[in-house]
Amino acid sequence: MTSLSSVDPDRPQIPRYPTMRHVAALAGVGIKTVSRVMNNEPNVSIETASRVLDAAHRLNYRPNLHAGNLKRAGGRTQTIGLLVSSVANPFAGALHRAVEDAARERDTAVFAASLDDDPLRERGIVEAFIQRRVDGLILTTATSSQSYLIPEQQRGTPLVFVDRTPVGIAADAVVSDNANGAATATRHLIQHGHTRIAYLGDRHDIQTARERKRGFINELVSQGVPLASTTIVEDLHHEESARAAAHRLLSLADPPTAIFSSQNLVTIGVIRALQDLGSDVTRTTALVGFDDFPLSDLLDPAVTVVAQNAQQIGALAAERFFARLDGDRSPEQTTIVSTVLIARGSGEVRAHA
Amino acid sequence: MTSLSSVDPDRPQIPRYPTMRHVAALAGVGIKTVSRVMNNEPNVSIETASRVLDAAHRLNYRPNLHAGNLKRAGGRTQTIGLLVSSVANPFAGALHRAVEDAARERDTAVFAASLDDDPLRERGIVEAFIQRRVDGLILTTATSSQSYLIPEQQRGTPLVFVDRTPVGIAADAVVSDNANGAATATRHLIQHGHTRIAYLGDRHDIQTARERKRGFINELVSQGVPLASTTIVEDLHHEESARAAAHRLLSLADPPTAIFSSQNLVTIGVIRALQDLGSDVTRTTALVGFDDFPLSDLLDPAVTVVAQNAQQIGALAAERFFARLDGDRSPEQTTIVSTVLIARGSGEVRAHA
DNA sequence: CTGAAAGCGCTAACAG
DNA sequence: CTGTTAGCGCTTTCAG
Numbered sequence: 001m002t003s004l005s006s007v008d009p010d011r012p013q014i015p016r017y018p019t020m021r022h023v024a025a026l027a028g029v030g031i032k033t034v035s036r037v038m039n040n041e042p043n044v045s046i047e048t049a050s051r052v053l054d055a056a057h058r059l060n061y062r063p064n065l066h067a068g069n070l071k072r073a074g075g076r077t078q079t080i081g082l083l084v085s086s087v088a089n090p091f092a093g094a095l096h097r098a099v100e101d102a103a104r105e106r107d108t109a110v111f112a113a114s115l116d117d118d119p120l121r122e123r124g125i126v127e128a129f130i131q132r133r134v135d136g137l138i139l140t141t142a143t144s145s146q147s148y149l150i151p152e153q154q155r156g157t158p159l160v161f162v163d164r165t166p167v168g169i170a171a172d173a174v175v176s177d178n179a180n181g182a183a184t185a186t187r188h189l190i191q192h193g194h195t196r197i198a199y200l201g202d203r204h205d206i207q208t209a210r211e212r213k214r215g216f217i218n219e220l221v222s223q224g225v226p227l228a229s230t231t232i233v234e235d236l237h238h239e240e241s242a243r244a245a246a247h248r249l250l251s252l253a254d255p256p257t258a259i260f261s262s263q264n265l266v267t268i269g270v271i272r273a274l275q276d277l278g279s280d281v282t283r284t285t286a287l288v289g290f291d292d293f294p295l296s297d298l299l300d301p302a303v304t305v306v307a308q309n310a311q312q313i314g315a316l317a318a319e320r321f322f323a324r325l326d327g328d329r330s331p332e333q334t335t336i337v338s339t340v341l342i343a344r345g346s347g348e349v350r351a352h353a
Numbered sequence: 354m355t356s357l358s359s360v361d362p363d364r365p366q367i368p369r370y371p372t373m374r375h376v377a378a379l380a381g382v383g384i385k386t387v388s389r390v391m392n393n394e395p396n397v398s399i400e401t402a403s404r405v406l407d408a409a410h411r412l413n414y415r416p417n418l419h420a421g422n423l424k425r426a427g428g429r430t431q432t433i434g435l436l437v438s439s440v441a442n443p444f445a446g447a448l449h450r451a452v453e454d455a456a457r458e459r460d461t462a463v464f465a466a467s468l469d470d471d472p473l474r475e476r477g478i479v480e481a482f483i484q485r486r487v488d489g490l491i492l493t494t495a496t497s498s499q500s501y502l503i504p505e506q507q508r509g510t511p512l513v514f515v516d517r518t519p520v521g522i523a524a525d526a527v528v529s530d531n532a533n534g535a536a537t538a539t540r541h542l543i544q545h546g547h548t549r550i551a552y553l554g555d556r557h558d559i560q561t562a563r564e565r566k567r568g569f570i571n572e573l574v575s576q577g578v579p580l581a582s583t584t585i586v587e588d589l590h591h592e593e594s595a596r597a598a599a600h601r602l603l604s605l606a607d608p609p610t611a612i613f614s615s616q617n618l619v620t621i622g623v624i625r626a627l628q629d630l631g632s633d634v635t636r637t638t639a640l641v642g643f644d645d646f647p648l649s650d651l652l653d654p655a656v657t658v659v660a661q662n663a664q665q666i667g668a669l670a671a672e673r674f675f676a677r678l679d680g681d682r683s684p685e686q687t688t689i690v691s692t693v694l695i696a697r698g699s700g701e702v703r704a705h706a
Numbered sequence: 707c708t709g710a711a712a713g714c715g716c717t718a719a720c721a722g
Numbered sequence: 723c724t725g726t727t728a729g730c731g732c733t734t735t736c737a738g
Contacts, residue, residue: 030725060504065484066419067715070730088450097441112465131418151413295648383709420731424714
């Protein structure tokens with residue numbers, strides 16, 4: 001019947017996990033021998049090894065990585081911290097996946113966390129990761145300066161910035177070719193006869209948004225399009241605000257004939273506004289968005305975009321990361337991943353009279 | 354005998370991070386006092402505390418959470434392991450985000466990893482997480498039985514299954530109402546006059562796919578629709594295979610008038626096939642998909658779906674998880690999150706003669 | 707209020 | 723081939 005467990009379940013006298021000591025006792029060997037077996041070190045007889053393995057299996061022993069790393073020379077936790085805008089957004093998902101795949105080859109686990117463009121949150125997450133002694137960080141940022149990471153960098157912690165280049169610290173970065181991509185989109189619209197082009201952009205305090213706006217304006221200037229004929233709307237951080245802004249623009253007496261939207265959600269907001277206004281407007285207003293999104297090719301018209309390669313950004317960041325971890329001491333480098341314009345229809349609408 | 358002197362530049366003799374010992378020395382106090390200050394324990398004079406804080410700051414001291422947990426009674430790593438199909442997929446992203454938000458309130462970091470429906474990968478990830486002594490696991494599965502987790506569960510490790518219910522182990526689970534959702538979708542099509550309905554489903558070894566198929570068939574039977582008039586295609590795991598299957602189906606002499614697609618990618622594959630075939634077919638073939646996806650409302654026709662609530666699944670799973678961690682010993686429970694049919698157009702196409 | 711000693715689970719450096 | 727002794731960075735226990 002009962003009899004067995006008179007132990008108070010609330011206060012486990014026995015530790016949650018067996019230790020090497022337990023395995024050693026059961027196998028009738030010393031603890032160091034167990035250690036050798038668990039780490040596939042040489043100098044253990046095949047027979048002893050099997051006794052140890054057997055004992056470990058019977059106890060369901062699980063080595064404690066943290067304990068081992070405490071003493072292990074230059075011990076790595078085999079853990080990396082990843083900070084992205086939000087793990088729920090597709091760009092971050094693709095990037096995360098690429099990082100994970102590279103990490104897996106090195107038996108490295110990845111902590112992922114969302115910034116929500118909140119500087120305080122960034123600091124908190126970084127702190128939490130450091131206290132867990134991650135081997136390094138791959139990060140998007142929300143702070144205006146990342147100089148607070150300098151001490152960490154000096155300790156030899158690899159730091160690779162993604163999506164946005166770092167400010168106040170020299171470190172590796174992998175980013176999209178934002179200004180050029182925006183310029184390409186703008187040129188594309190100009191080539192299709194547009195001069196009254198509107199720019200709808202994200203929050204001005206976001207580096208990539210600034211870069212894209214810069215690319216847009218520069219291209220206008222270098223193509224000789226008068227800036228007076230363009231409208232610039234910024235600080236559109238959500239679908240709804242973008243939609244409203246597009247509505248406003250397109251209801252003007254002399255509306256723009258083309259729109260360049262500098263971000264995913266903004267593009268979608270614009271598409272909604274266009275659909276709201278009906279095919280008259282949709283078919284006469286050109287649209288090129290920055291950043292591709294799922295199903296952009298299935299819409300009507302299909303959406304022309306300047307696509308970023310999140311997967312590649314993640315893969316290159318991971319590559320840089322592990323190179324640093326392996327001792328690469330070369331100067332910090334910024335890797336620029338080029339964007340590519342994908343013409344699908346919405347961007348090829350010609351300017352009307 | 355070891356001691357200092359011979360400094361090898363490549364191999365840092367000095368440790369990467371300062372320890373409490375260093376802080377204690379600089380502040381001129383004992384190590385335990387530093388410990389007290391860092392953990393906000395009482396019985397430290399305000400003055401001593403500030404000396405310690407100052408020293409810690411000057412050394413840029415970062416407590417080592419792992420070292421602390423080693424001895425701390427019932428030490429938590431404040432880390433949770435999350436296993437999803439792929440961190441790149443939107444369903445997983447939303448779920449992940451909900452888990453992260455709940456975890457953040459408990460100062461808990463989350464490891465995320467992708468299964469790719471690979472049982473071996475699942476085992477490997479679980480092993481890696483356990484060796485890092487996560488406080489528990491929130492997981493989707495790829496294995497046919499999760500009985501291998503029983504020892505872990507007996508140790509008191511919280512286990513919460515999401516998306517799929519566990520097999521071979523009794524544990525908490527939070528899942529969508531798959532069979533019911535599928536039945537709802539099916540009924541919706543029948544109510545719009547369809548009897549020749551095709552089911553396009555995911556791999557048969559995936560539990561949720563089986564459930565959805567079951568719901569589909571049961572509803573057909575209970576509505577008195579002859580099964581002979583339906584077609585069932587399974588093992589469609591990718592967009593392309595779904596598209597091809599839909600092409601095949603719709604080219605039959607007597608094609609189905611409605612399609613129920615049991616998964617995201619399958620739905621999209623079907624939409625592509627429909628678009629390939631032109632508006633004649635698109636406007637006469639009804640489609641209801643299981644699982645919502647971004648922009649489903651912007652397509653033409655907008656796609657009617659049975660939507661899952663990934664955010665809620667994640668939130669409830671996290672709630673269950675932390676309840677267990679806090680000592681909840683109530684019987685394992687399976688929480689069923691209901692799906693909701695969102696009629697947008699594609700599912701309301703009436704059956705033609 | 708403060709600190710010395712012991713030890714968490716493991717690996718490093720040496721013995722045997 | 724195997725085991726012993728330290729001690730990683732911290733918390734616990736217990737003595738001042």
